[in-house]
Amino acid sequence: MTATPVAAGRPGTGPGPAIGGRAGFADVISSEWMKIRTVRSTFWTLVALFAGSAVISLLITLAAANSYAKDLAEGKPDSADIVLAGLAFVGQIAAYVLGVMTISAEYSTGGIRTTLTAMPRRVEILVAKAILLAVIVFVIGLVTAFVCFYLGNIPLHAKHVGVNLSYPGATRAIFGSALYLAGLSVFGLALGFLLRHTAGAITIGLALIFIIGNLFTLIPGSVGHWLYKVMPGNAGGQVTSFGETGRNPDKAFAPWTGFTVFLIEVVVLLIVGAILFERRDA
Amino acid sequence: MIQAVGLTKRYGDKLAVDHADFVVEAGTVTGFLGPNGAGKSTTMRMILGLDHPSDGGVTVDGKPYRSLPVPLREVGALLDAKSVHGGRTAYNHLACLAKSNGIPLRRVDEVIGLVGLEQVAKKRSKNFSLGMGQRLGIAAALLGDPGTLLFDEPVNGLDPEGILWVRNLMKSLAAQGRTVFVSSHLMSEMALTADRVIVIGRGQIKADTTMREFIGQNATTHVRVRSPHIGKLRELMAGKGWRTEALPDDDGAVEVFDVASEAVGDLAGQNGLWLHELAVVQPSLEEAFMSMTADSVEYHAGVPGMEPGQILGQPGLGSDQPAWQGQGGGPAQPAQPGQSGQPGRPDSGEARR
Structure with a gap:
């Protein structure tokens, strides 16, 4: 070690781009990508997403294969949604939680102040986080969806009622599941930016997706019906179901319509998050 | 150079910073003194663009912080040692920051060496002692080799060797022509380190002058x-x-x-x-400071029958560092980089928390 505390001599002569350059969006992306990679919670949340979804899908089809085969034999309408059931439980929660944590962990540790001192152009940080999350969760979600599809089909094939990719809406459901999970993670990110608090954002978001959405069925008439339809979980989840029309065609949006509504909701929430992020003191 | 013009921060009815005007010049260590709650940290956060001024503004080298093209190349800041995700290693924390400003990763190794954290660079920072956290924060501030440095209470939690190292670091940074702005409540430390002093009380700038003048004007010989x-x-x-x-x-x-x-x-x-x-x-900085801010202390301890100056006039009381660290008053000692430029090994002498 040298005796002088600072090796680089005069200011502006050290490493880095010459003054006059500009730290751009590519730098923000590469920094945020490293931030996501270098905390363990990301890894474990994605492991939970993959393994949890696959195991639950297998267990559910194991348990349900008999009655599923019986229903089909009796000519009752049924869909093959059960093969992706694991994604609908564990996958959704994991994707959402990952989205929340991507920003709320920075608030809970105080790291946000370091982040914003290094990069004060806040919207770039928000956009970089959203893009990276969406891509990561889409890729992991797609792999998981295929694994769930083939794993969940094993018990069904044993009863000769397995489905393959030519089943109506099967590929749409698989790709749609990955897209829905990616959207859900960005939904979590937006709520994380709005609430800046891990537990709060997780509680509110999961309540919105799993509980409040279904509570609206209790409101009679067209208002309740409409509210049920547009709730993010109900609208976005349509694209993850098998069959041409998605589940509950009389109550819910058609698959891609629902997903578009969901995407608009996510983007609106993200914009509100960006405005508050920009305006608030860190 | 940092320049604040009418800088104001209002929280509801309370003025945290009240139309502050000051200039922090390059080439000197400028101390930022004030009682707790006086507005020091709020002012620093506004300089860094973290908090939005309610009125007025502040620029670094003529530009608002948010429009600095490569912020870390121009301003380095140690705000709070805990502003770090504890699950990330020290190296990764610094590398993430470096990447956001396009700084090559070899500089990360350099600053880790500068602050003496080589042995724990691959460890997660949640297990760091307060002193190691301060060193990591200082490494982050030096990352872009910036012309302006802000340190908020930099010697907190450092061992005596570390305090001496930070003192010499700040002086050598200023000697290289950089702007160095340091807040502290440790009067004796400031007296040894700073050439200039800006005093804030109840959000208002009470003094903006040289250390010597400040002591001369506000304490009697x-x-x-x-x-x-x-x-x-x-x-x-x-x-x-x-x-x-x-x-x-x-x-x-x-x-x-x-x-x-x-x-x-x-x-x-x-x-x-x-x-x-x-x-x-010779009057001490403590005396000068207390005589000036006696009426602007936000929260009085309320010791009956005791003047604030009396409490702080005694070495070892009123400042949370040992009395032998300096009698708080003498003229600033020259830096001795040859003897004391090396930081102590982080794992020697500092209690792990």
Whole structure:
């Protein structure tokens, strides 16, 4: 070690781009990508997403294969949604939680102040986080969806009622599941930016997706019906179901319509998050 | 150079920072002093674009922080040692910051070496002691080799070796022509480190001057005299109209105010009185600071019958560092980079928390 505390001599002569350059969006992306990679919670949340979804899908089809085969034999309408059931439980929660944590962990540790001192152009940080999350969760979600599809089909094939990719809406459901999970993670990110608090954002978001959405069925008439339809979980989840029309065609949006509504909701929430992020003191 | 013009931050009815105007010049260490709650941290956060001013503004080298093209290349800041995700290693934390500003990763290794964290660079920072956290924060501030540095309470949690290292670091950064702005509540530390001082109380800038002038204007110089004939000497001095005050530990010493030491010595000599001690007592930064901010302390401790100056006038009290760290008052000592530029090993002498 040298005796002088600072090796680089005069200011502006050290490493880095010459003054006059500009730290751009590519730098923000590469920094945020490293931030996501270098905390363990990301890894474990994605492991939970993959393994949890696959195991639950297998267990559910194991348990349900008999009655599923019986229903089909009796000519009752049924869909093959059960093969992706694991994604609908564990996958959704994991994707959402990952989205929340991507920003709320920075608030809970105080790291946000370091982040914003290094990069004060806040919207770039928000956009970089959203893009990276969406891509990561889409890729992991797609792999998981295929694994769930083939794993969940094993018990069904044993009863000769397995489905393959030519089943109506099967590929749409698989790709749609990955897209829905990616959207859900960005939904979590937006709520994380709005609430800046891990537990709060997780509680509110999961309540919105799993509980409040279904509570609206209790409101009679067209208002309740409409509210049920547009709730993010109900609208976005349509694209993850098998069959041409998605589940509950009389109550819910058609698959891609629902997903578009969901995407608009996510983007609106993200914009509100960006405005508050920009305006608030860190 | 940092320039604040009418910088104001309002939280509801409360003015945290009240139309502050000041300039922090390059090439000097400028101390930022104020009681707790005076607005130091709020001001620093506004300089860094973290908090939005309610009114007025502040620029670094003429630009608002948010429009700096490569922020870390121009400003390095140590705000709070805990502003770090504890699950990330020290190296990764610094690498993430470096990437956001396009700084090559070899610089990360360099700053880790500069602050002496090599041995724990691959460890997750949640297990770091407060002192190691401060070193990591200082490494982050140095990452872009910036022309302006802000340190908020940089010596908190550092061991004596670390304190000396930070002091020399700040002086050498200023000597290289950089702007160095340091907030602290450790008066004696500031007296040793800073050339200039900006004092804030209840959000208002109370002084913006050199350290020497600040002490000179806000604390009185006095003469301490000790004599076996102290009673007689006091009578003579009282006859001259000089104000004297016996010291609490009465061993025949008194303080004489507003008079030169020569006059005291001459008076004793003319009357054949022996002196055992005759000294000019330099005022300390503590005294200057307390006399200036006595009315602007946000939360008084409420010790009955005690002047704030009395509490802080005693070494070791009123500042949370040992008395031997410096008697808080003398002229700033020159840096000794050759002897003390090396930080202590982070795992020696600092308690892990």
